[in-house]
Amino acid sequence: xxxxxxxIVDGSHKLFDRKGTFHKEFxxxxxxxxxxxxxxxxxxxxxxxxxNLLEQQISELIKNAVxxxxxxxxxxxxRVWASFSEHHAHVxxxxxxxxxxxxxxxxxxxxxxxxCFREHNYEELEKYFSYRTSESEDNDGGNALFAALExxxxxxxxxxxxxxxxxxxxxxxxxxxxxxxxx
Amino acid sequence: MDIKLRRYNTxxxxxxxxxxxxxNAHRLKDVVAKLIAKGVSELVxxxxxxxxxxxxxxGALIHVFTQVKQRELQMRITHVHGSVEKVIxxxxxMDYFPIVDSVKDALYELSGKGQQ
Numbered sequence: 001x002x003x004x005x006x007x008i009v010d011g012s013h014k015l016f017d018r019k020g021t022f023h024k025e026f027x028x029x030x031x032x033x034x035x036x037x038x039x040x041x042x043x044x045x046x047x048x049x050x051x052n053l054l055e056q057q058i059s060e061l062i063k064n065a066v067x068x069x070x071x072x073x074x075x076x077x078x079r080v081w082a083s084f085s086e087h088h089a090h091v092x093x094x095x096x097x098x099x100x101x102x103x104x105x106x107x108x109x110x111x112x113x114x115x116c117f118r119e120h121n122y123e124e125l126e127k128y129f130s131y132r133t134s135e136s137e138d139n140d141g142g143n144a145l146f147a148a149l150e151x152x153x154x155x156x157x158x159x160x161x162x163x164x165x166x167x168x169x170x171x172x173x174x175x176x177x178x179x180x181x182x183x
Numbered sequence: 184m185d186i187k188l189r190r191y192n193t194x195x196x197x198x199x200x201x202x203x204x205x206x207n208a209h210r211l212k213d214v215v216a217k218l219i220a221k222g223v224s225e226l227v228x229x230x231x232x233x234x235x236x237x238x239x240x241x242g243a244l245i246h247v248f249t250q251v252k253q254r255e256l257q258m259r260i261t262h263v264h265g266s267v268e269k270v271i272x273x274x275x276x277m278d279y280f281p282i283v284d285s286v287k288d289a290l291y292e293l294s295g296k297g298q299q
Contacts, residue, residue, distance in 0.1 A: 034204065051266045056237050063205060063237075117275055125279070129245045139209050141242030147273035 005114075005149045006107045011159035015166035018092065021081035026062070028070040028078060028095075033063045036078070040091070044084035048171045054089060057151050058082075060144040061093045061165060068135070069095030069163055087172040088154075092164060099162030106131055110146060184233075186214055194225040194293050196286060200232035203240035203267075215247040224256045227289040231262035236270045244271075248280060259289035 022043065026036045034055075040062075041055035048054060062078060070076035076096040083090045100106075113128035115121075130142030148156055154168030184201040195218055199211065211228070218226065228247070230236075244260065251258040260282045263271060271277055283289050 031206075034206075050269065052235050053266045053269050056235065056266065056270060059205075060238055122279060126249065129249075129276075130242060139205065139239055139242075141208075141238030141240070141245075143241050143245070143274050144238035146275070147238065147241075147270065150273040150275075 006110065007103055007145070007149070008155060008157045009103060009160060009162065010157055011161075011164075013155075013157045013166065015090070015155055015157050015168055016092065016159065016164070018081045021083045021090065021092065024080045024082075026078045026080070028066045028073055028076045030063075030066050030072050033066055034059055036080075037062050040080055040082055043082065044089060045086050047086045048084060048089055048169075053151075057148065058091055060148060061091065061167065064144065064165075065093050065095035065097075067140075068100070069097030071097065087170065089169045089171070090154075090167070092166045094164040097163050100158060100165075101162065102133055103158060103162055106145065110149070113146065184208070184210065186210060188214075188218075191290055192294070193223075194227060194290060195223050196227040196229055196289075198229045198232070202235040203230075203233050203243065204235060204237045205239040208237075208239040208243040211243045212246050215250065219250060219254065219256065224254075225293045226251065226256070226258045227286055227293070228258065228260045229262055229286050230260060230264070230267055231286075233267050234265070236267040238274075241270060241274055241276070244280065245276070257293050259283050259292060261286050261289050 024040060037055050037059035040058050041049060044054055065078040066072060070078065079094040081092040109128060109131050116125035116128060132142050136142060148167065152167035152169050154170055157166045158164065184199060184203055184207040187198045189196040189198065197214060215226065248258060258281055260280050262285065263282050283292060
């Protein structure tokens with residue numbers, strides 16, 4: 001079941017419903033990615049922050065938007081919508097870039113990576129540690145989305161333009177299957 | 184992020200403290216590259232005082248371990264804890280990295296191998 005996790009493209013997905021969310025907008029300032037992420041995460045109740053794990057996962061989304069989406073262009077903005085409770089985190093991040101055009105290639109890369117884990121094939125796995133493209137920089141970890149798919153257990157969904165990602169995580173102990181929203 | 188070096192016989196211990204994030208994780212790569220260039224063959228990366236790790240930090244750990252493996256050198260990562268451990272678990276690399284509980288355990292393992 002784990003290997004079936006993948007990034008979805010569906011702009012009409014219910015994770016794009018912004019009802020009940022708060023909104024923030026930031027310039028594409030790479031130096032302030034963590035500060036912006038803290039501003040979002042500090043709105044979450046302490047029960048779901050897991051020290052700084054929630055902030056770290058939000059930071060990866062904002063970093064991708066600033067770095068890969070807006071190419072660090074200071075005239076472009078990143079828009080974030082979020083809602084939190086003791087039982088959930090829901091975040092939408094939109095940039096002004098051309099969109100994540102390698103999404104299918106990334107899903108295929110991730111499938112192969114998961115296959116290596118299933119087969120305990122660590123030699124082959126070394127090819128799949130880091131997803132890189134011609135635009136990757138040395139300091140890009142190339143592994144943020146692998147962790148995102150594990151962390152955001154309610155889904156990682158892009159819109160058709162692929163410049164907006166919506167994610168959801170449940171924090172209750174009565175986890176429901178698939179993606180669900182609080183009424 | 185602060186990096187300090189200690190030495191135990193031929194083993195170099197890299198004590199990292201603070202945030203290993205997008206802004207400074209690359210410094211670990213630089214330090215390890217210099218140690219390898221100096222001929223150091225046994226390394227311990229101590230994460231006891233690392234409070235925050237992101238994908239760039241995980242990327243730096245992958246990079247240095249790949250460099251070490253390619254040269255058939257030895258390395259251990261110690262004190263993986265808290266949210267740092269959770270981030271590594273999310274990438275499913277806990278079993279791949281040479282993680283041991285403590286610096287003492289790392290020195291014991293590396294010293295043992297050195298005597299073979």
